[in-house]
Amino acid sequence: MLDRALPWASVATAVAGFAACLVAWRTGGVEIDVAWAPTLDLRLDLALDGLGALYALLATGIGAVVFAYGAAYLPRHLAHEDRPAQEAWRFWPWMVLFMAAMVGLACSRDLILLFVFFDLTAVASYFLIGFDRQRIEARGAALMALLVTGVSAVAMLIGAVLLYTEYGTFSLPQLLHRAEPTTTTVAAGALIAVAALAKSAQVPLHFWLPRAMEAPTPVSAYLHSAAMVAAGVLVLGRVHPLLAQSEAILDGLLVVGFASVAIGGALALAQDELKQILAHSTISQYGYVVALYGMGGAKAAGAAALYVVAHAIAKSALFMTAGAVTEATGERRLHHLGGIARDLPVLAVASGVAAATLAALPLTIGFFKDELFFGAARGESWAVQGLAVAAAALTFAYVGRFWLGLFTGPRRTAAQPIPALLVAPIALLALVAVAGGVWVAPFAELAADAAAVTNGAPVDVGPAYHLDTSAPNVMALAAWALGALVLFAGPARRRVAGAIARAGDVAGPRRWYGLALHGLNAASDRVYRTEVRDLRNSIAAVLLPSGVVIAGAFLVSFSAPDYDVGGLNGDDLPIVVLLAVSVAAALTAARDRGRLRPVLALSVLGFGLAAVYAVVGAPDVALVAVVVETVMTILFVGVFARLPATRRGVNPRRPAIPSRRRWNLVAGVLAGIGAFATIWAALSRPTVQSGAAKDELVRRAPEAHGGDVVTVILADFRGLDTAVEITVLAVAVFGVASLLRRGRGW
Incomplete structure (x- = not known):
């Protein structure tokens, strides 16, 4: 029952979110500004401005369509993986969480809040990419995506901190208003740009995206x-106004963008697996947007906004097409497919519209994305204009190869009927693409509002059809002609694209990632062997230098009058007795090789020290010590009771080497003497504190909701420390529980 209700509940949530975002955008937007952590100058500053509305509408609108597709796709996927349908509950909460995180990211106007939502998308994507956790490929892909995007996100956090040190605020509106082209501003902008480029799978941090195709198709179609x-x-x-403070950053964006367009497009032409073609095309397509941001200006901002909308509509439909074709034929490779338009005509037409949108053909919204792209490139050098035409030609070629290879030519594999719900979402997006090609005004208005935020000033986005020889039209015709030439130049295209793909496999960033991960694992193994398997040397590495420093201090500053603790009186006798008992218990615990006796000896030691606390006038500390010792004793006894019994007369410990035994004795005696001398000196010379400081501590105790200074310290410092320790232990328990339950259906 739950596995059937969850997908439609997710669809309803996405539809409700889309409606709310649409109404909020049309009514002028919504702003929320609430103090989050005032002492740290952190605020929940959210605003559904033009840019936020564009991405929030995409996250919820495309989300609703993909969720509906997933309602039909996921049960079939689980069946193919030999997993029960009930495991769908692992999938949908992460999809909805990702959607919510994306909406939060779109609306964030505080850098720290932006970072939080940015990282939350990485966490949700980790579980979605690794949904098929029984396959090592899926687990590796999820880890790669998390490491590349998560580690690079730290650069964003560092950039935010740098900006705070420079301007004293995390608020983006205030930062953009105050920003000046200082060294700190440029460095912070570059760090934020690195995090953003890694997230958008731009060269050279693009390699995680093709690997992420191990995820189920709805994940690929959405994320x-x-x-x-x-x-x-x-x-x-x-943050573009901040990045625009440096021409070097804008030039870097331009170079990275066009490099991603070229490399992603070439690799898309070399791929054979359907989702791999689309993954590399995504690298290329977002390269357009990055290049537009590198160009800067109002035209580029408007073109980037409309490009994101058109690409999202088309690419989601094409990813869902790949999943539907695989479900119908059981094949994932392009060279095994062909001619299936005869069996799936509706799917062929709908995906054809999506392909035409991506290829920027007329009567689709995609035509206007390229018109604006060429219009922005016209303000740049001839080299940039030539690269723009070449980029569009690459897009035409790999999109044409994808669609023609699937639906035209001889039939290589028979296609079985598939549920209508696997085709309807694709058809719906195709209708939206055509509607945008016929009536582009609503999309242009949304893009203009988003571009105004990026540009920092109003932007006029007015795409339209012009039957003339204007530069954008000529550039579009040149791109289609060049793209057709590349598409039908089969052998030459395959040789060039294959050579680029092989070069990437040999010396590309994915290989360097593998080497880095292998080196990290090797270093971790060495640390483990040193720290865990050789505990003796690890402890010696800490204690020996400390002992040398303390001994040197004694030799330099020794003075007999400093070692004077005064005489003993009758009130000290109980303390001496309790400490003597504690020492005897400690020796017993260290020397006894049984199980129960050392536990009892440790318990006596703990209770003895608790009694000392009570005698010297610290009942609160004594009570805490008694509780802790009681719990630990019960825990030790319970654990040891579960251990297998040892045979009588058999010593599980290896006897120490005679020479080492002598050194152990010498080291123990010297350590004992050093500890004794240190404590003696400390007790002989108590810290001198002024009366004013004492009075201030006592006066402030009630302000901290404590009756005395000791209580305040225990509550505020030790209490917080204990809370963190409990959290760490809880996380460890969850980790152990997941290992113990590995392979079970939760």
Whole structure:
């Protein structure tokens, strides 16, 4: 029952979110500004401005369509993986969480809040990419995506801290208003840009995205077309006025963008697996947006906004097409497919519209994305204009190869009927793409509002059809002609694209990632062997230098009058007796090789020290010590009772080497003498504290809700420390529990 209700509940949530965002945008937006941590100057500053509305509408709108597709796809996917349908509950909460995180990211106007939502998308994507956790490929892909995007996100946090040190605020509106082209500002902007580029899978941090295709198709259709990968360019759009303080950063964005267009497009032409073609095309397509942000200006901002919308509509539909074709034929490779338009005509037409949108053909919204792209490139050098035409030609070629290879030519594999719900979402997005090609005004208005935030001033986005020889039209015709030439130049295209793909496999960033991960694992193993398997040397490495320092201090500063603790009186006798008992218990625990006796000896030691606390006038500390010792004794006894019995007369410990035994004795005696001398000196010379300081501590105790200074210290410092320790232990318990339950269906 739950596995059937969850997908439609997710669809309803996405539809409600889309409606709310649409109404909020049309009514002028919504702002929320609440103090989060005032002492740290952190605020929950959210605003559904033009840029936030664009990405929030994409996250919820595309989310609703993909969720409906997933309602039909996921049960079939689980059946193919030999997993029960009930495991769907692992999938939908993460999808909804990702959608919510994306909406939060779109609306954030505080850098720390932006970072939190940015990282939350990485966490949710980790579980979605690794949904098929029984496959090592899925687990590796999820880890790669998390490491690349999560580690690079730290650069954003560092950049935020740098900006705070420079301007004293995390608020983006205030930062953008105050920003000046200082060294700190440029460095912070570069760090934020690195995090955004990694998220949008731009060269050279693009390699995680093709690997992420191990995820189920709905994840790819959502995260890797309209959501997760879009998060990076969203951040670039949000902080663009800050990045524009440095021409070097803008030039870097331009270079990275066109490099991603070229490398992603070439690799898309070399791929054979359907989702791999689309993954590499996503790298290329977001390269357009990054290049537009590198160009700067109002035209580029408007073109980038409309490009994101058109790409999300088309690419989501094409990813869902790949999943539907695989469900119908059982094949994932393009060279095994062909001619299936005869069996799936509706799917062929709907995906054809999506392909035409991505290829920027007329009567689709995609035509206007390229018109604005070429219009922005016209303000740049001839080299940039030539690269723009070449980029569009690459897009035409790999999109044409994808669609023609699937639906035209001889039939290589028969297609079985598939549920209508696997086709209807694709058809719906195709209708939206055509509607945008016929009536582009609503999309242009949304893009203009978003571009105004990026540009820092109003932007006029007015795409329209012009039957003339204007530069954008000529550039579009040149791109289609060049793209057709590349598409039908089969052998030459395959040789060039294959050579680029092989070069990437040999010396590309993915290989360096593998080497880095292998080196990290090797270093971790060495540390483990040193720290865990050789505990003796690890402890010696800490204690020996400390002992040398203390001994040197004694030799330099020894003075007999300093060692004077005064005489003993009758009131000290109970303390001496309790300490003597504690020492005897400690020796027993250290020397006895049984199980129960050392536990009891440790308990006596703990209770003896608790009694000392009570005698010297610290009942609160004594009570805490008694509780802790009681719990630990019960825990030890319970654990040892579960251990297997040892045979009588058998010593589980290896006897120490005679020479080492002598050194152990010498080291123990010297350590004891050093500890004794240190404590003696400390007790002989108590810290001198002024009366004013004492009075201030006593006066402030009630302000901290404590009756005395000791209580305040225990509550505020030790209490917080204990809370953190409990949290760490709880996390460890969850980790152990997951290992123990590995392989079970939760």
